[in-house]
Amino acid sequence: MRWTKSLIPTMKETPADAEIPSHQLMLRAGLIHQLMAGAYTYLPLGWRSIQKAANIIREEMDRADAVEMLMPALQPIDLFDRTGRNEDFGSVLIRLEVARGDRKVQMALGPTHEEVITDLMARHINSYRQLPITLYQIQTKFRNEERPRFGVLRTSEFLMKDAYSFASTLEQLDESYQAMYDAYCRIFKRCGLPYIPVEAESGPIGGDASHEFMIPAENGEDQIVYCESSGYAANLERAETGRKQPDLSAAENPQELREIDTPKVGTISEVCTLLKCQPEQMIKTLIYLADEKPVAVLLRGDHEANEGKIRRALNVESLEMADEATIEKVTGAKIGFAGPVGIGCPIIADHDVPAIKDAITGANKTDTHYTGVNIARDYQLTETFDLRNAVQGDPCPKSGEPMNLVHGIEVGHVFKLGTKYSDALGADFLNEHEKRESIIMGCYGIGVNRIVAGLAETSHDENGLIWPISIAPFEVILIPLKTNDEELMQVANKVYAELQDQGVDVLMDDRKARPGFKFKDADLIGIPYRIVIGGKGLQEGIAEVKGRTDDQPEKIPLDDVVAHVCNLVQKAKDELNG
RNA sequence: CGGGAUGUGGCGCAGCCUGGUAGCGCGCUUGACUGGGGGUCAAGAGGUCGCAGGUUCAAUUCCUGUCAUCCCGACCA
Numbered sequence: 001m002r003w004t005k006s007l008i009p010t011m012k013e014t015p016a017d018a019e020i021p022s023h024q025l026m027l028r029a030g031l032i033h034q035l036m037a038g039a040y041t042y043l044p045l046g047w048r049s050i051q052k053a054a055n056i057i058r059e060e061m062d063r064a065d066a067v068e069m070l071m072p073a074l075q076p077i078d079l080f081d082r083t084g085r086n087e088d089f090g091s092v093l094i095r096l097e098v099a100r101g102d103r104k105v106q107m108a109l110g111p112t113h114e115e116v117i118t119d120l121m122a123r124h125i126n127s128y129r130q131l132p133i134t135l136y137q138i139q140t141k142f143r144n145e146e147r148p149r150f151g152v153l154r155t156s157e158f159l160m161k162d163a164y165s166f167a168s169t170l171e172q173l174d175e176s177y178q179a180m181y182d183a184y185c186r187i188f189k190r191c192g193l194p195y196i197p198v199e200a201e202s203g204p205i206g207g208d209a210s211h212e213f214m215i216p217a218e219n220g221e222d223q224i225v226y227c228e229s230s231g232y233a234a235n236l237e238r239a240e241t242g243r244k245q246p247d248l249s250a251a252e253n254p255q256e257l258r259e260i261d262t263p264k265v266g267t268i269s270e271v272c273t274l275l276k277c278q279p280e281q282m283i284k285t286l287i288y289l290a291d292e293k294p295v296a297v298l299l300r301g302d303h304e305a306n307e308g309k310i311r312r313a314l315n316v317e318s319l320e321m322a323d324e325a326t327i328e329k330v331t332g333a334k335i336g337f338a339g340p341v342g343i344g345c346p347i348i349a350d351h352d353v354p355a356i357k358d359a360i361t362g363a364n365k366t367d368t369h370y371t372g373v374n375i376a377r378d379y380q381l382t383e384t385f386d387l388r389n390a391v392q393g394d395p396c397p398k399s400g401e402p403m404n405l406v407h408g409i410e411v412g413h414v415f416k417l418g419t420k421y422s423d424a425l426g427a428d429f430l431n432e433h434e435k436r437e438s439i440i441m442g443c444y445g446i447g448v449n450r451i452v453a454g455l456a457e458t459s460h461d462e463n464g465l466i467w468p469i470s471i472a473p474f475e476v477i478l479i480p481l482k483t484n485d486e487e488l489m490q491v492a493n494k495v496y497a498e499l500q501d502q503g504v505d506v507l508m509d510d511r512k513a514r515p516g517f518k519f520k521d522a523d524l525i526g527i528p529y530r531i532v533i534g535g536k537g538l539q540e541g542i543a544e545v546k547g548r549t550d551d552q553p554e555k556i557p558l559d560d561v562v563a564h565v566c567n568l569v570q571k572a573k574d575e576l577n578g
Numbered sequence: 579c580g581g582g583a584u585g586u587g588g589c590g591c592a593g594c595c596u597g598g599u600a601g602c603g604c605g606c607u608u609g610a611c612u613g614g615g616g617g618u619c620a621a622g623a624g625g626u627c628g629c630a631g632g633u634u635c636a637a638u639u640c641c642u643g644u645c646a647u648c649c650c651g652a653c654c655a
Contacts, residue, residue: 011589011605012616014590016584034647036646037648089655092655154654221654481613514612514613516613516617517615518616519615520615532614
């Protein structure tokens with residue numbers, strides 16, 4: 001491609017609306033243009049990178065025996081009603097009402113395609129002999145984001161690769177899942193992305209049924225917990241801690257239990273301000289309804305409840321925060337004054353609670369707190385549980401070493417679905433014993449534009465983007481310094497044509513501009529290799545070749561420059577693929 | 579949806595408090611000089627000051643409403 005024939009609107013200044021590096025750089029490098037909040041045009045350079053990512057995904061999906069197809073973005077709302085997701089999605093689902101003669105047809109823009117593909121399989125799969133099978137597509141998805149942000153990382157319209165596996169047995173599901181998991185690892189490696197597969201909250205199947213693929217990045221929206229020594233990694237909702245049950249006997253030399261007036265002071269931070277204490281000294285008491293029955297959950301004041309863990313510890317189906325009336329009934333006080341001492345419902349506590357000596361907590365009496373609250377004397381526990389989100393430094397459940405807490409960008413998700421959708425939509429098959437069974441499903445997503453945005457976010461320097469060869473919009477940028485020098489342009493055109501013949505993606509900056517200007521732009525858009533043909537070099541019979549992150553260019557005889565650069569490109573590719 | 583901020587040429591901003599002529603830098607056009615890390619000089623083009631209403635002789639400026647965008651939070655199969 002010649003620069004003058006393309007649309008590459010680079011910018012020297014950073015648009016005021018862009019906050020994080022990937023957004024700023026993608027705008028400045030002319031990759032994207034914002035149409036409205038959460039909707040971006042991919043300009044020629046940006047689209048080339050997206051296509052490169054998509055092709056890598058395609059190759060690896062095909063290698064894993066998944067089969068590509070394309071489903072409509074327009075979907076009948078009826079399908080979502082049948083799986084209950086019309087309600088579940090809420091405002092995220094973009095609904096349309098379309099006139100068809102005198103009727104109104106209700107439809108939605110597909111946020112994902114479980115319904116569509118399960119319906120398809122319900123009509124075409126009859127026998128276990130047709131299973132297993134994995135199908136995929138690369139297609140635009142629509143999800144109304146209440147708050148789009150971070151440029152292209154969180155938009156209402158985005159490109160996604162979604163794959164769905166269909167199995168007759170759990171063993172088949174496991175095989176398909178593993179094949180997708182392995183394919184994902186290869187995909188992200190080939191894209192040059194640092195990634196961490198983390199355990200994620202699993203659905204109906206339980207166990208090891210869901211992994212998210214995360215790019216570690218400061219601006220990531222997700223939090224992941226990982227242990228370097230054991231390799232354990234999980235998202236915050238899922239992460240276990242290796243904490244043990246502490247001593248539940250009485251503390252030595254406890255303070256006496258005292259009641260204190262705390263009028264209208266109900267939150268942890270308000271109490272801390274009033275009593276000049278730290279949240280770590282407080283016992284947070286949350287009243288939940290577990291299978292409709294009230295239960296008090298005790299946490300240290302600075303910790304966050306993890307409802308998944310609480311549900312599992314209580315072994316209940318449903319768990320929700322109790323309503324005001326229930327809280328008042330159980331505690332005998334208004335909201336904000338609950339505590340374990342003399343509360344009118346069962347209590348369950350996190351491992352860290354008994355260790356709080358002389359704790360401060362609600363007194364189950366409006367406008368009143370207790371100080372000097374201690375285990376055994378003032379409240380009793382027979383065991384404790386892991387009920388909270390992990391925090392930096394918690395021991396790893398595998399190694400016991402302290403774990404790290406980092407932010408990440410979710411680029412992929414693999415998930416064992418089970419039979420939720422096949423049950424709802426009647427996707428079943430006849431097994432070898434002529435018994436009807438529901439197809440067992442898995443689903444596997446990759447955010448294609450998050451691959452590109454994730455790279456922009458994590459791979460750049462003060463001069464601009466730094467693409468890995470596999471995702472770079474062009475592999476090589478060729479810069480003739482004097483576009484009005486006919487002899488020089490002839491040589492440049494020859495190199496350009498030869499590189500193209502060799503299958504190298506080359507961008508020739510044929511603009512009439514000063515050298516410095518072109519160098520700055522070349523660095524900004526981050527093309528991995530740069531060839532410069534200048535007047536002096538031409539007289540010496542050499543071109544200059546420089547890697548994006550090299551300090552100095554290398555002088556290469558003009559006759560060898562094509563072979564030399566082809567070699568560099570191939571080596572860079574081999575490194576990512578190997 | 580709660581809280582905060584901002585809308586002035588393609589981009590970045592000033593002007594507004596204290597009403598009266600719309601300004602700067604970058605970019606763009608033309609020419610000359612230049613020519614290896616975002617050049618210099620000269621001459622130009624480009625604006626319903628987000629939109630609507632109100633106050634006023636007069637509104638970019640004051641008032642009301644509205645829309646949009648961004649940030650923090652809630653939400654995110």
